[in-house]
Amino acid sequence: MKIGVFGTGVVGTTLASKLAALGHDVKLGARDASNVKARAWVEATGGKASAGTFADTAKFGEIVFNATSGLGSVEAIRAAGKENLRGKTLADVSNPLDFSKGMPPSVFTAAAGDSLGERIQAELPETHVVKTLNTINASLMVEPSRVKGETDVFVAGNDAGAKAQVSGILREFGWKSIVDVGGIQAARGLEAYVLFWLTVMTALKTSDFNIRIAQ
């Protein structure tokens, strides 16, 4: 499948590399087509994958992952162009974290009481936004067996078909327990979780952990 990935940081390149390794045709998107990290990543794949602007990447992908930093996500989406994402699924992996005042970061959507997932959905009314994978580190996203036992990953979005499509890719990554937590408004809960995640990460001194819900 043709998959676009926005973001050249650890999350974006980890997702893009895994998707390419799974045999997908991947394009990595950045603000500028000349982005050095994107070019280096393409070279590391032996030229099997490609890179481009956010707009190039949006046009290219049948499905697109947003793995840009939270503070830059809405700007990246606007640069991508809503016409290039119309009718497609956007898997939003970002977190609304502001590290500008140091650690711990603040959640910049907290005062407004909404979520970045909802803001992105509002920017893209004709795109099916699915919030997912934002509750774990990049390595775990694509290799859930790094932690013991079966743990949970979440999907939230307004379109059942888009959630099924994203869940298909999550299963390719190795996820077995995919918990559908509802519409895109549920991104509020998934994003608020990140402050809990940071607290646990600080206490455990590792980011290689995840949770399993027990009933």
Added chain:
Amino acid sequence: MKIGVFGTGVVGTTLASKLAALGHDVKLGARDASNVKARAWVEATGGKASAGTFADTAKFGEIVFNATSGLGSVEAIRAAGKENLRGKTLADVSNPLDFSKGMPPSVFTAAAGDSLGERIQAELPETHVVKTLNTINASLMVEPSRVKGETDVFVAGNDAGAKAQVSGILREFGWKSIVDVGGIQAARGLEAYVLFWLTVMTALKTSDFNIRIAQ
């Protein structure tokens, strides 16, 4: 042990009943000594427990649980009197939820970026505040075996001795996996978790669930 419990709602009376059943000498605290729910609860214990004002309850307890609603917690602590809680441990079970605009509630500390646990600690500089039990429903707090397998409960606070004291009571409740997530500032993560908890509760249509962290 003499234990005070602030709050006559479901959480307060559930904790107070369990503590009394475990053989502790329990006093349930409310704003007014004539509180109808507190009186009814005392009668239900066959007069083995007692009730009183927040100040009476603070004086009485060697350890005190705060199970008032989040919006009323700081006021309850002020009514209790910091002199009555000096040198003691206060286990803070509250969540900073504002239901005044309906569901889903908002977290009223979110804009300030702090936590109710920290606000209570700031009110009581000579008391050892331990944030705990706010990540589960009242029934599970005192009966962790309601969910399958072993799940986690958390403690956060600045005083190791106070966390050990609270952990002792958690073990009496049946908790085996008690995760120390650090100082009282970690209450930010434990309280932010509640928005995640609400999201999962809505999706699962039950509040009888908890998480297990896997590494």
